[in-house]
Amino acid sequence: MSVKPQYQVSAIPAFTDNYLWLIHDDQHAAVVDPGDAAPVLAALQANNLKLDAILLTHHHADHVGGVQILLQKFDVPVYGPANEKIAGITNKLRQADQVELKAPHIQFSVIDVPGHTAGHIAYYAAEQDWLFCGDTLFAGGCGRLFEGTAAQMTASLAKLSALPDSTLVYCAHEYTLSNLRFALAAEPENSALQERFSAEEEKRAHGIATVPSLLGLEKSTNPFLRNQESRIIDQLIAQGRLHTRDPIEAFAALREWKNTFR
Numbered sequence: 001m002s003v004k005p006q007y008q009v010s011a012i013p014a015f016t017d018n019y020l021w022l023i024h025d026d027q028h029a030a031v032v033d034p035g036d037a038a039p040v041l042a043a044l045q046a047n048n049l050k051l052d053a054i055l056l057t058h059h060h061a062d063h064v065g066g067v068q069i070l071l072q073k074f075d076v077p078v079y080g081p082a083n084e085k086i087a088g089i090t091n092k093l094r095q096a097d098q099v100e101l102k103a104p105h106i107q108f109s110v111i112d113v114p115g116h117t118a119g120h121i122a123y124y125a126a127e128q129d130w131l132f133c134g135d136t137l138f139a140g141g142c143g144r145l146f147e148g149t150a151a152q153m154t155a156s157l158a159k160l161s162a163l164p165d166s167t168l169v170y171c172a173h174e175y176t177l178s179n180l181r182f183a184l185a186a187e188p189e190n191s192a193l194q195e196r197f198s199a200e201e202e203k204r205a206h207g208i209a210t211v212p213s214l215l216g217l218e219k220s221t222n223p224f225l226r227n228q229e230s231r232i233i234d235q236l237i238a239q240g241r242l243h244t245r246d247p248i249e250a251f252a253a254l255r256e257w258k259n260t261f262r
């Protein structure tokens with residue numbers, strides 16, 4: 001009888017609000033978006049793990065800053081977006097590419113999700129129900145549009161929200177409470193959102209991470225996945241932030257409002 005190996009995903013907190021994700025069994029690890037090497041090395045050492053792979057979602061320093069130091073200690077493949085310039089990448093990935101890690105043995109499909117940056121990719125492990133989406137989809141929110149358009153980002157988010165509701169969303173930042181405060185302003189009558197806000201507030205009060213979140217919960221509470229909802233569109237129009245009922249325009253209006261929301 002074969003026993004299915006147990007894989008874990010551990011959060012490595014870094015900087016003020018980043019999560020670097022360590023995927024591991026009891027011996028081998030892969031790290032997603034190591035913006036800083038020191039906490040990754042500490043986590044590897046503390047758990048007696050050998051680094052076998054690095055996975056990158058996009059080129060921002062808080063996601064790739066630790067790559068060179070890790071490569072000095074571990075000669076490992078570096079997976080990353082084909083359409084971004086990142087030093088050290090050995091395997092350039094685009095939409096529908098498959099990544100098969102040997103140890104821990106996990107298969108990812110690559111999803112192109114331009115918007116936050118032009119070449120941003122996400123990694124989806126169907127068997128484990130894991131999505132590593134960098135700064136594209138956040139718990140309760142989404143990444144800023146630094147290099148892409150609202151049309152690109154809505155298309156990217158639509159690809160992610162087409163995944164099963166049971167998908168665990170491993171995003172790269174703990175922005176959840178501020179995202180949900182904004183979500184409540186955009187859709188005050190959403191009872192699932194009200195419940196989520198209390199639950200996540202409770203977690204943060206006890207220092208517990210709100211990430212990963214469930215994609216199903218994102219679909220019912222995250223305004224950036226709900227830009228087609230008439231209550232949200234009505235609210236944007238009532239505030240003078242939107243003058244059509246076009247979902248891409250609605251998304252753009254939400255994103256702009258969030259940029260200055262306090």
Ligand code: ZN
Nearest residue numbers: 058060116135
């Ligand atoms: Zn970023």
Ligand code: FE
Nearest residue numbers: 060062135172
């Ligand atoms: Fe980031």
